[in-house]
Amino acid sequence: MKIAQVAPLYEAVPPRLYGGTERIVAHLTDALIGLGHEVTLFASADAQTEAKLIPVRDQALRLDPAPLKSDLAAHFSMLHEVHRRAHEFDMIHFHVDLIHFPFFEDITQRTVTTLHGRLDLKDLAEVYRRWPLYPLVSISQYQRRALPLANWAGTVPHGVSKDLFRFGAKPADYLAFLGRISPEKRLDRAIAIAKRLGVKLKIAAKVDAADKEYFTQMIEPLLSDPLIEFVGEIGDAEKSAFLGQAIALLFPIDWPEPFGLVMIEAMACGTPVVAWRCGSVPEVIDDGVTGYIVASEDEAVAAVQQAALLNRRAIRDVFNRRFTGTVMASNYLHLYQTLTAGMDFEEPISVGAK
Amino acid sequence: MKIAQVAPLYEAVPPRLYGGTERIVAHLTDALIGLGHEVTLFASADAQTEAKLIPVRDQALRLDPAPLKSDLAAHFSMLHEVHRRAHEFDMIHFHVDLIHFPFFEDITQRTVTTLHGRLDLKDLAEVYRRWPLYPLVSISQYQRRALPLANWAGTVPHGVSKDLFRFGAKPADYLAFLGRISPEKRLDRAIAIAKRLGVKLKIAAKVDAADKEYFTQMIEPLLSDPLIEFVGEIGDAEKSAFLGQAIALLFPIDWPEPFGLVMIEAMACGTPVVAWRCGSVPEVIDDGVTGYIVASEDEAVAAVQQAALLNRRAIRDVFNRRFTGTVMASNYLHLYQTLTAGMDFEEPISVGAK
Numbered sequence: 001m002k003i004a005q006v007a008p009l010y011e012a013v014p015p016r017l018y019g020g021t022e023r024i025v026a027h028l029t030d031a032l033i034g035l036g037h038e039v040t041l042f043a044s045a046d047a048q049t050e051a052k053l054i055p056v057r058d059q060a061l062r063l064d065p066a067p068l069k070s071d072l073a074a075h076f077s078m079l080h081e082v083h084r085r086a087h088e089f090d091m092i093h094f095h096v097d098l099i100h101f102p103f104f105e106d107i108t109q110r111t112v113t114t115l116h117g118r119l120d121l122k123d124l125a126e127v128y129r130r131w132p133l134y135p136l137v138s139i140s141q142y143q144r145r146a147l148p149l150a151n152w153a154g155t156v157p158h159g160v161s162k163d164l165f166r167f168g169a170k171p172a173d174y175l176a177f178l179g180r181i182s183p184e185k186r187l188d189r190a191i192a193i194a195k196r197l198g199v200k201l202k203i204a205a206k207v208d209a210a211d212k213e214y215f216t217q218m219i220e221p222l223l224s225d226p227l228i229e230f231v232g233e234i235g236d237a238e239k240s241a242f243l244g245q246a247i248a249l250l251f252p253i254d255w256p257e258p259f260g261l262v263m264i265e266a267m268a269c270g271t272p273v274v275a276w277r278c279g280s281v282p283e284v285i286d287d288g289v290t291g292y293i294v295a296s297e298d299e300a301v302a303a304v305q306q307a308a309l310l311n312r313r314a315i316r317d318v319f320n321r322r323f324t325g326t327v328m329a330s331n332y333l334h335l336y337q338t339l340t341a342g343m344d345f346e347e348p349i350s351v352g353a354k
Numbered sequence: 355m356k357i358a359q360v361a362p363l364y365e366a367v368p369p370r371l372y373g374g375t376e377r378i379v380a381h382l383t384d385a386l387i388g389l390g391h392e393v394t395l396f397a398s399a400d401a402q403t404e405a406k407l408i409p410v411r412d413q414a415l416r417l418d419p420a421p422l423k424s425d426l427a428a429h430f431s432m433l434h435e436v437h438r439r440a441h442e443f444d445m446i447h448f449h450v451d452l453i454h455f456p457f458f459e460d461i462t463q464r465t466v467t468t469l470h471g472r473l474d475l476k477d478l479a480e481v482y483r484r485w486p487l488y489p490l491v492s493i494s495q496y497q498r499r500a501l502p503l504a505n506w507a508g509t510v511p512h513g514v515s516k517d518l519f520r521f522g523a524k525p526a527d528y529l530a531f532l533g534r535i536s537p538e539k540r541l542d543r544a545i546a547i548a549k550r551l552g553v554k555l556k557i558a559a560k561v562d563a564a565d566k567e568y569f570t571q572m573i574e575p576l577l578s579d580p581l582i583e584f585v586g587e588i589g590d591a592e593k594s595a596f597l598g599q600a601i602a603l604l605f606p607i608d609w610p611e612p613f614g615l616v617m618i619e620a621m622a623c624g625t626p627v628v629a630w631r632c633g634s635v636p637e638v639i640d641d642g643v644t645g646y647i648v649a650s651e652d653e654a655v656a657a658v659q660q661a662a663l664l665n666r667r668a669i670r671d672v673f674n675r676r677f678t679g680t681v682m683a684s685n686y687l688h689l690y691q692t693l694t695a696g697m698d699f700e701e702p703i704s705v706g707a708k
Contacts, residue, residue, distance in 0.1 A: 071477075073480070101430060102434075
């Protein structure tokens with residue numbers, strides 16, 4: 001098939017450091033090419049891809065030092081270009097939330113829209129009511145709860161390229177935390193768990209300007225313990241070693257997580273995950289196989305001890321079966337083909353189930 | 355004519371406190387009704403207007419306490435509704451930057467778009483190149499410099515309702531500063547000028563979250579002088595007294611101001627303006643009549659002494675001639691009529707000239 005992937009312009013594809021959506025677009029694009037399809041990627045010029053790249057901005061927005069820029073204008077120009085070339089593609093796959101809705105009303109059946117964020121925002125329901133024809137993909141069943149009546153065409157869990165993550169048979173002596181530092185990610189819980197166990201915790205994390213005050217007031221005072229090591233923001237190159245040598249990944253979140261990419265990145269390394277029962281977590285973790293799902297600090301402390309005994313090869317096997325980039329790409333291809341064949345989906349198409 | 359006015363959803367129409375664009379929409383709407391036209395206003399439900407109101411959100415975005423909301427989704431829903439009803443209007447006037455560009459490509463000749471902000475942002479030129487058919491209105495000639503080749507149909511200076519501002523024949527003993535506190539507004543200059551003259555300065559200003567640090571570090575230490583009085587954010591009700599009793603308004607800006615609404619609000623009260631030569635200032639101030647245009651602190655100190663001698667009645671007269679809501683509405687009506695008559699404007703239509 002001739003497929004267009006339309007990425008957000010906030011980060012490079014893939015992002016140099018932190019960043020979820022653009023990373024998934026990168027994995028999906030490369031996996032679709034691996035399956036023999038012709039893929040065109042609309043993204044900023046700093047993308048690294050095997051696809052044909054249509055660069056629509058000289059660089060991604062977040063790290064662009066220009067003092068005055070417009071996120072909306074940049075995305076509008078990109079979507080204008082996608083629309084101009086729409087006839088070149090069998091299928092156009094959008095990863096830009098709802099920004100494209102006014103542009104492609106004439107060809108909704110040749111589009112797929114993956115929603116990457118939480119959907120429980122006040123103004124969203126009205127937009128999905130007004131644009132009911134775009135086939136939508138959720139990244140977990142949980143994510144749909146805020147918009148149960150939207151035009152869901154399927155759920156496709158995220159996947160990441162197998163080759164990026166090395167299996168780590170024998171971990172070192174630390175627990176890992178990887179992500180953004182913000183109140184809902186509950187790094188404070190991870191630190192408390194490590195201290196109670198007397199085990200090292202390594203933290204690879206980014207601090208956004210918006211969370212600087214939270215970091216200074218709530219987190220920094222907790223970092224002085226000799227068990228705690230703050231590594232800073234890391235890229236893909238370091239991630240495999242960081243996760244693969246951990247006894248377990250701690251994912252003590254306190255928010256309606258729509259997917260939780262780092263959980264499958266850990267699984268790709270054979271590293272078990274101890275995660276709070278929130279949002280998509282029960283859909284991603286096989287309790288007792290790839291990790292443990294907990295609801296309190298006490299449970300988490302016990303779970304870390306259990307997790308150290310799990311079979312790391314079995315965890316990697318689950319990853320291989322459910323969460324590679326190729327599995328994700330196959331799921332999307334099935335959806336593209338159903339839609340372009342003009343098949344109705346009165347019952348939502350379910351792909352990528354557990 | 356049957357005219358739709360499409361307001362931004364950030365502030366109420368008119369704003370309860372600070373806010374420029376929604377205030378202009380309020381003045382324009384009421385003045386068009388005063389001239390006998392049938393006006394429909396698309397805005398949030400907290401609008402106060404003589405027009406027929408189509409409420410498209412329960413309240414304006416900025417003061418809505420809902421923790422999770424989407425500016426873009428809210429505006430998209432509004433524009434979808436405007437498009438659905440587009441056949442009801444002879445002319446649709448947009449005040450929402452470029453958000454409507456993907457929606458109304460089929461009827462650009464029945465639209466007018468007033469650009470209220472600065473235009474020297476990196477991503478804008480490309481958007482105006484891709485959507486060349488929307489007739490655009492600048493609020494000063496200066497504002498156009500960043501986009502000289504855009505589809506300019508006219509320049510219409512802002513106007514405000516005559517009735518809102520009482521002429522103040524005899525000022526009290528202070529200088530006034532009114533606006534937002536941020537580096538480019540240069541309140542520090544206003545304070546320095548007042549201190550050099552030994553004259554009181556009253557400051558009516560809002561501090562945005564983004565400017566909190568600047569306020570604390572750079573401005574707050576300057577406020578302890580007995581000559582300086584910080585009043586806080588004020589609404590329309592207090593503005594007339596605040597401006598009308600001032601010896602002069604200080605407008606010591608250091609940025610490419612596209613219009614500078616407070617200058618004409620002062621003029622409406624008969625109060626002269628001492629303003630830095632930046633952006634639109636030379637188009638708004640008649641040097642030596644409604645105030646003085648300066649380029650340094652020394653010049654500003656001398657100008658304040660001169661300004662106190664200006665004829666306040668003559669200042670109000672200039673306001674009456676150039677900057678009332680009715681003058682603004684007449685300028686726009688001329689433009690609406692030219693465009694709906696299908697007249698080409700190879701030479702840009704110039705209305706509202708000095």
